[in-house]
Amino acid sequence: xxxxxxxxxxxxxxxxxxxxxxxxxxxxxxxxKIDEQWRAIKFDAEQQQGDLNKASKAFGAWKGALKKSPAAxxxxxxxxxxGAAPRNADDAKAQLAKLGEKQDHYEKAAAVFExxxxxxxxxxxxxxxxxxxxxxxxxxxxxxxxxxxxPKFDFAPKAHWDLAELGNEIGGRISGSGFPFFRGRLARLxxxxxxxxxxxxxxxxxxxxxxxxxxVREETLRNSGQLPKFREEMYRTDARDxxxxxxxxxxxxxxxxxxxxxxxxxxxxxxxxxxxxxxREAGAAGKDTRGILRVHQFNKxxxxxxxxxxxxxxxxxRLTRCAEAVLEKLELPYRRLELCTGDIGFGAARCYxxxxxxxxxxxxxxxSSCSHFTDFQARRAKIRVKDKDKKTRLAHTLNGSGxxxxxxxxxxxxxxxxxxxxxxxPAALQSYYGSEWL
RNA sequence: GGAGGGGUGGCAGAGUGGUUGAUCGCGUCGGUUUCGAAAACCGAUUUGCCCGAAAGGGUAACGGGGGUUCGAAUCCCCCCCCCUCCGCCA
Numbered sequence: 001x002x003x004x005x006x007x008x009x010x011x012x013x014x015x016x017x018x019x020x021x022x023x024x025x026x027x028x029x030x031x032x033k034i035d036e037q038w039r040a041i042k043f044d045a046e047q048q049q050g051d052l053n054k055a056s057k058a059f060g061a062w063k064g065a066l067k068k069s070p071a072a073x074x075x076x077x078x079x080x081x082x083g084a085a086p087r088n089a090d091d092a093k094a095q096l097a098k099l100g101e102k103q104d105h106y107e108k109a110a111a112v113f114e115x116x117x118x119x120x121x122x123x124x125x126x127x128x129x130x131x132x133x134x135x136x137x138x139x140x141x142x143x144x145x146x147x148x149x150x151p152k153f154d155f156a157p158k159a160h161w162d163l164a165e166l167g168n169e170i171g172g173r174i175s176g177s178g179f180p181f182f183r184g185r186l187a188r189l190x191x192x193x194x195x196x197x198x199x200x201x202x203x204x205x206x207x208x209x210x211x212x213x214x215x216v217r218e219e220t221l222r223n224s225g226q227l228p229k230f231r232e233e234m235y236r237t238d239a240r241d242x243x244x245x246x247x248x249x250x251x252x253x254x255x256x257x258x259x260x261x262x263x264x265x266x267x268x269x270x271x272x273x274x275x276x277x278x279x280r281e282a283g284a285a286g287k288d289t290r291g292i293l294r295v296h297q298f299n300k301x302x303x304x305x306x307x308x309x310x311x312x313x314x315x316x317x318r319l320t321r322c323a324e325a326v327l328e329k330l331e332l333p334y335r336r337l338e339l340c341t342g343d344i345g346f347g348a349a350r351c352y353x354x355x356x357x358x359x360x361x362x363x364x365x366x367x368s369s370c371s372h373f374t375d376f377q378a379r380r381a382k383i384r385v386k387d388k389d390k391k392t393r394l395a396h397t398l399n400g401s402g403x404x405x406x407x408x409x410x411x412x413x414x415x416x417x418x419x420x421x422x423x424x425x426p427a428a429l430q431s432y433y434g435s436e437w438l
Numbered sequence: 439g440g441a442g443g444g445g446u447g448g449c450a451g452a453g454u455g456g457u458u459g460a461u462c463g464c465g466u467c468g469g470u471u472u473c474g475a476a477a478a479c480c481g482a483u484u485u486g487c488c489c490g491a492a493a494g495g496g497u498a499a500c501g502g503g504g505g506u507u508c509g510a511a512u513c514c515c516c517c518c519c520c521c522u523c524c525g526c527c528a
Contacts, residue, residue, distance in 0.1 A: 043488060046497045053497090056509045060456040063508095089508095096508040217518095261448090261485085382486095390467085390483085 001121050001379045004035060017127040020134045020341035031120040038113035045106035052096070052103055055081040059092055122222070123229055126376040128341040129350040135340025141353070142340065147324070148333030150357045151415045159360035160413040161291040163423060164438065168292075178281070178289075178296035185438050186409070189425075190299060192432035193405050194274050197301035197326060201402055205322045207272035207303060212252035214275055215243040223381035224254040225347035225373075232282045245278035249302035250399045257306055258381040261392060267385055268307035268315055272402065275300065292406040293365070299405040305398040308385050309375065312396035316372040320352045323368040323402045329428040332411050333357045335364065349374040352400075356407065360414030365407040370400030413438070 007014050011032060015025040058077035065072035066089060078092060079085045081099070086092035133142045151157075160166070167181030174181065182190055201207040215237070221227040221244055226234065235245035246252060253271050262269070277300050288294045303322060307315045320336065327334045339351040348371035355364035375394035378384070383395040416424040423438040430436055 039488070043496090046488065049498090050496055052508080057457050059508055064456080093508050100508065263448095384485095388467090392485085 001376060002124050002127065003375075003379065004031070004117060004121060008032065008035060014127065017341075018124070020128060021125055021344065022136065022342055023125065027120065027124065031117060031124075034113050034116050034120070038110060038117060041106060041113065042110045045103065045110050048099075048103045048106060051081050052099060055096060055099075059089075059096060062092070063089060119228075125346045126344075126349050126374065128344055129372070129374075131338075132344060132350050133338060133340045134342075136342040137340075138343045140340040141337045141343055144336045144338050144352065146333075146335040147328065148331070148357075150333050151359050153359065153417075153419075155419045157359040157414060157417055158421070159291060160358070160410045163360070163413045163417055163421065166292055176296075178294070180292050180295055180406075189409060189412075189433055189438065190405055192429055192434075193408060194299060194301060196429055196432045197402055198272065198274055200326060200329065201272040201301065201303060201322060205270075205272075205303075205325070207270045207322075210249075210253060210256075210271050210273040212246075212249060212273050212275055214246050214278075215241075216246055216251055216255075217243060220244075220255045221251055223258055224251045224377055225380065226251065229346065233280050235278045235280060246275060247279050248277050248300065248399075248401075249273040249275040250304060253302065253304040253399070254377050254397060255381055257383045257395075260382075261384045261386050262306065262395065264308055264385050264387045267395070268305050268311060271304045273302055273304075275302070277404075291361075292410065293361070295406060301402050301405075303370075303400050303402040306378075306383060306395050307398070308387075309393060309396050312372055312374060312398065315396070316350065316352075316370065316398050319398050319400050320354070320370040323354055323370055323400050326403050326408075327354065327356060327367070330408070330412065330426045331428075332408070332415060332426075334367075345369070345371060347371070347373050347376045349376070354401075354403075356411040358407070358411045358414045360417070361410070365410060367403045367407045367411070368401035371398060373397045373399075 002014070007028060011028055015028050018028070019025055054077050058075040062072065062075050062078060074085050074092065082092065082095050086095060133140065135141065161168075164186050165183065166186070167183055168177070170181035170183070171177075171179035198209060202209045218227055221234070226247060227244075233247065237243045237245075252275075253273055256271065257269070276297055278297050281294060281296060284294060292298075303319055305315050305319055324334065324336065334354055334356045337353040337355060339345075339348075339353060344351045351369060351371040353366050354368040354370070356367045357363075358365050374396055377397045378394040381397075383397065384392050385395045386392045412426060412429075413423050416426065418424065425433045425436055425438060
C-alpha cells in the first residue's frame with residue numbers, strides 16, 4: 001500500500017512513477033479528492049468529539065456534586081458547550097444526547113470517506129524504484145548478467161516430457177490439468193531438490209527454516225498484496241471456512257511479524273520455507289502449458305527477508321545472490337533480468353527474475369523472482385523497525401524463490417540428457433538423489 | 439463438534455460505568471553517585487491519525503466488529519485467537 005501522506009505531498013512524483021507502470025493516474029486525483037473531503041470532515045468531527053468529551057466529564061462531576069447538594073450549579077464547561085445553563089440534570093442529558101447524535105453523523109460520514117480511500121489505496125501498486133528500467137512490457141526487461149553457457153548437443157535434445165514420465169494424465173484424472181503426478185524417479189528427484197535447496201539456504205546462507213500453513217485467511221493475503229486485487233488467481237475454500245490456498249510461501253512468511261515493531265539490531269530477519277504453491281493461472285490459459293512448464297500446484301522453497309529501510313537495497317542483492325547460488329551449484333546456465341516498470345509485480349519496487357536455460361524446449365524459464373517491496377507490504381502488515389533513538393519507521397520486506405522445483409527440474413532433465421535418452425544428475429544433487437543417473 | 443477458562447502497554451499483571459492511555463513491578467533508556475562498575479536514588483519509556491512552519495493542540499485504540507449510555511477496558515450481541523477437558527480423526 002502507498003502512503004496517503006506521500007501521495008498528498010508528492011502527487012506529481014506518484015503520478016509520474018505509476019504512469020511508468022501503466023496505471024491510469026486519474027486514480028490519484030480521485031483518491032486525493034476523497035482525502036481532502038475526509039480530512040475536512042474528520043477535523044470537524046474531532047473538534048466536536050473533544051467538546052463532547054469535556055462536557056461529559058463535567059456532567060459526570062456535576063452528577064456527583066448534585067448527590068451531595070441538590071442545588072449545586074452546573075459546571076462552566078457544560079454550560080458553555082450547551083450555550084446556556086441547563087435547567088436540571090435531565091435537561092442537560094437530553095441536550096448532550098442531541099449533540100451526540102449530530103456528532104455521530106459527522107463521524108459516520110468521515111468513516112465512509114476513510115473506507116473509500118482505503119479501497120483505492122489497496123488497488124494501487126507500489127512505486128517503482130528509480131533503479132528500475134522504464135518500459136512497457138516484458139520485452140523491455142534488461143539482462144543484468146548471464147552465467148554459464150547453454151549446453152551444446154550433437155543430437156536434437158528432447159523436451160522434458162520426452163525424457164521422463166510426468167504423470168500429467170494421472171494427475172488430470174485425479175485433479176484436472178495442471179496437476180502432475182510424479183511416480184518413482186521424478187518423485188525422488190523432487191524431494192532431492194527440496195532438501196538440497198533448504199540445506200543450502202539454512203546452512204550456508206543464514207536463513208531460518210520455517211514450516212507454514214498452506215491455507216490462510218483473507219487478511220494474510222492482504223498483508224502481502226495478493227488481495228483484494230488478485231482474488232481470481234486464488235483457490236479458495238467454501239464459506240464454512242473461507243480460507244485461501246497459498247500461491248507462495250511469501251504469503252505466510254510476510255505475516256509472521258505483522259503488527260510488530262522490531263529492534264533495528266534484530267534485522268535482517270531471514271526466513272526460508274518449502275511449501276507447495278497453488279495458482280489458478282486464470283489469466284494465463286494456453287500459455288506454455290506443455291509438460292510441467294506451467295501448473296496449478298508446484299513446490300517451491302521461498303526466501304523472505306524483513307529488514308530496515310537502510311538495508312533494503314543491499315539485502316535485495318544478497319537475496320538474489322542466494323538464489324543464483326543454487327543455479328550455480330546445479331551447474332545450470334542462467335541469466336538475471338531486471339524487470340522494467342511495466343512488468344514488475346504489483347507490490348514490488350524493483351525485481352530481478354532469474355531465468356534458467358532449458359535446452360529441450362529451447363527457452364529461458366523463470367525459476368525465481370526476487371523482489372524488493374520497500375515498505376509496501378510492511379504498511380499493510382504493520383511491520384515496523386525501531387532504532388536506538390526510538391525512531392520508528394516501516395520495515396522493508398523482500399522475497400524471492402530459491403527456487404521453484406518444476407522449472408529447475410526441467411532444466412536439469414533437458415540440459416543433462418545424453419544421446420541415448422538418459423539424464424545425468426548434477427554432482428551437487430547426487431547425494432540427495434542417491435544416484436548419478438536418473 | 440461439546441464444556442469451561444482466558445485475551446489489557448516490551449514482559450508480568452491490576453483495574454468491573456465517570457477526570458484511567460490506563461496502578462505496581464520487571465525490563466529498557468537518560469541522569470545523580472563512582473576511578474570504573476554494581477547497588478541505590480531521580481526522571482523518561484504504547485501506537486495510529488488530524489490540525490500546525492514549529493512549539494504545541496486535538497482525536498482514536500485495552501483481541502476484532504457492532505450495540506446500550508451524556509459517558510465503556512468495565513454492560514450486551516456476533517466473530518477471531520490461546521489454554522484445559524470430552525468427542526472425532528491422520
